[in-house]
Amino acid sequence: MPSDNSSAPLPDRLPADCFSLAAGEQVLAACQSDLNREGRFSRSWLALTDRAIYAEPAATRAGGGGEPAPTEQSPHRWSLAADLSLSLVSQPTLGRLELRAGDHLLAHWLFTPAVTDDIHRFKDTFDSRPHRLSDPVQPVSASKPAVSPPAERPPGSVTALLRVLSFAHPYRWVVLLGVILALGSTLASLVPPYLTMPLIDEVLIPRQAGGAVTTSQALPYLAGLAAAAVISWLLGWGRTWTLAWVSERIAGDARIRTYAHMQSLSLDFFSTRRTGDLIARISSDTERLNNYLSINLIEFFSNLLLVIFTAVVLFSISPLLAAVTLVPFPLVIWLVASVRGRLQRGFAHGRVAWADMTSVLADTIPGIRVVKAFAQESRETDRFTRANRRVLEANDRVNVTWSYFGPLVTLFSELGLLVIWGSGVWLIFNGSVTVGTLTAFVAYITRFYAKVESMVRMVPATQRAAASAQRICEILDCRPTVADPADPRPLGRPRGGIDLHNIRFRYGSREVLRGINLRIAPGEMIGLVGASGSGKSTLANLICRFHDPSSGGITVDGINLREVSLESYRRHLGCVLQEPFLFFGTIAENIAYGRPEATPAEIVAAARAAGAHEFILQLPLGYDSRVGERGGRLSGGERQRISIARALLVDPAILILDEATSSVDAETEAVIQRAIDRLVTGRTTIAIAHRLATLRRADRLVVLDQGRICEIGRHDELLAAGGIYARLYQTQMTDPQPATPP
């Protein structure tokens, strides 16, 4: 949403002079609405103090270019009265905050999802105001979003490349060795033309002129030429191998670092990104870096050395001739500089198009059953074809730019040669240089421009690698939104008492949970009931700490979840999800996923308890049978029982069952249900199920509606109460689909 004002930096705090407050008046909360009443971008401050609500008149900061309009209006002020209320009307793209006195609308403000969190926090502080009047709240800084802001974009992609190159630090001595080898091989390759000079001037020309010269005088020069070639080859080999070794390691480290960092990121990172794009970043972008480092960078470096040395040699032989031959060189440099930016953008587009294409693959291959079931093979092929065409188009655009480089440099080198021959002829006639010198010059200058040409090719290669490096750094710069505290409190095995205190959670501007208060006793089984979208799964995700609540807190045994490390908490957590995921490996490995050190006896015990033991024994290799990516040849119920065994083996203090039986038939459900009944004994359990019969063992049923708890009680109590639960239950009982009555 580009707009004249949206790029203006958001001030963190309420400016001190924004409102004229009375002495001792304390700001409790402040936020900025980012739209004016016409829905145009315009920021204006709202502040809540212990005495009043203040609002900047929206018009004063409106207007194009961020220029304050000349009209000076005084801020609005509404004294806090008992009937003053704030309400939020949330719409998909816009939110509206309304201030009322009783039924009378005093004012309203519009805002975009960008500031939703701040506005909500403002309203929450306002709502909790009566209780807190005696206990002044810490002044809240206006902008401290719960979700960490997108990391600062790195200033330039070449910076990203340098950052990736810093992975070379552990290998700096090997790099140094490679550089020395490169230096040596470059010097060795400069020797031959230098030897041809005396060979022509002192042997060949005197001989042709009838002088007394024997072939033996030529031999040392020929031997020197041969030796230089061999030494240059050997050193070049060593250089290439050494630097290839290093670059392989740098790319490998970049891969590991990126992957490990990605593993540390929170779930919402993965839910907003496409699998194919992430795979492309870790696999092909790092490989591209490796190629760049091992081939282009080495080549560039030795070419640079060669160019410099050649220039030095040329000037030492004949400064005049050297000056003449190097005239086209600055032109080449200027050319390079002029198209760099265009190349960089072009290659970045190419990488994005490539990632899009990978995403199509990562999308359709796992979803192949859906594709086939709906006979959409040709459409998916078309989709891939389109993505592929975009790759071609993006590459074509940039290919036009970089491909004209090489021939152009060739043209310059031809011109350079022409200049040499021309000025060489003149200088020889003048007697200021010898034929040998001219020959050496021609040999040097041919090499010189060949190297310049390949150095110029380095420019697109660098931009390409820089685009890849930037895509890697983007992942490295993401911060987990659910982060470990700096100084985590130790958490032993919890007894499992969970306390949810005024939990609210929003996805963007949509409020999914609106103030959940629930106290779960250790060992209690809670069944979460409610229509789709009522917030059941979100609540379970919050208890798993896959997300943090937008406001409110969760404590386990009285310890706030935000104060303990994720790993120490999740170790005591077991999850059985709707879609059991089996990793590639044996059944035993899959069951022991949460505790790889488990003994075979423990694995068997868990499988027995999960009702999986007998079907496993009948597989050809028993517990050593391999299951593939999508669970191999196991049925849905069998996979589910393996995932229950997995949860059982970690012996969790807190168990989350998220629709664990909804994807299997009634008979299998009965088997799984028995397994689950054993699983929940003695653990705090949060179970979500659409089929209410599944929850018959729950100690309490919690009925959610629109993100609020509307009923709590036992099955029969809720039936008797005749509320939402009773209605849901009646619907399911008359519906033939759920087959197992409680």
Place this chain on the structure above:
Amino acid sequence: MPPDQSAATARPLLDTASCCFDELDDGGLVLITADGCRHDRVLVVRAFPLSVPRGPVAILDAEGRELLWAESLAAFGPRARQQLTDQLAAGEFLPQIEAIVSATRQSPIAWEVLTDRGRHRFQLATADAVVRHPDGSATVTDAAGICYLIPAVRQLDRRSRRLIERSS
């Protein structure tokens, strides 16, 4: 803390010492409990045939229900142990590859191998046909789903190892 086994199992399992076995003419095995109850054609399986080959053994009845569980064959008397070993040998089919004689270059890759059960030619499975294990062994799966074992890849001859490299 592993889950409690006794609570976990629906039916009580039989005691190793109280059972004896009888063989049928066609090689089937009958389990006879202490109280004389006969279970015809029981299935004797190893739970971890690859990772703990001498470890747990289970006996299932003809319907696949578990009757008996033993941590190893050593839990049985000498006679029963022999009967069970024979039964396992008859039921288990895990040829050990001793050498790979030849391998086709193009997919589908076919191997000709020498196994402890003789010379054999088969087509490799399309994905993950050769899986190496941390202990240095490897399992090979063919297109028909039959599993072969290579007890120690490093002890194969040079040629065989090269053919494995090429195919996996």
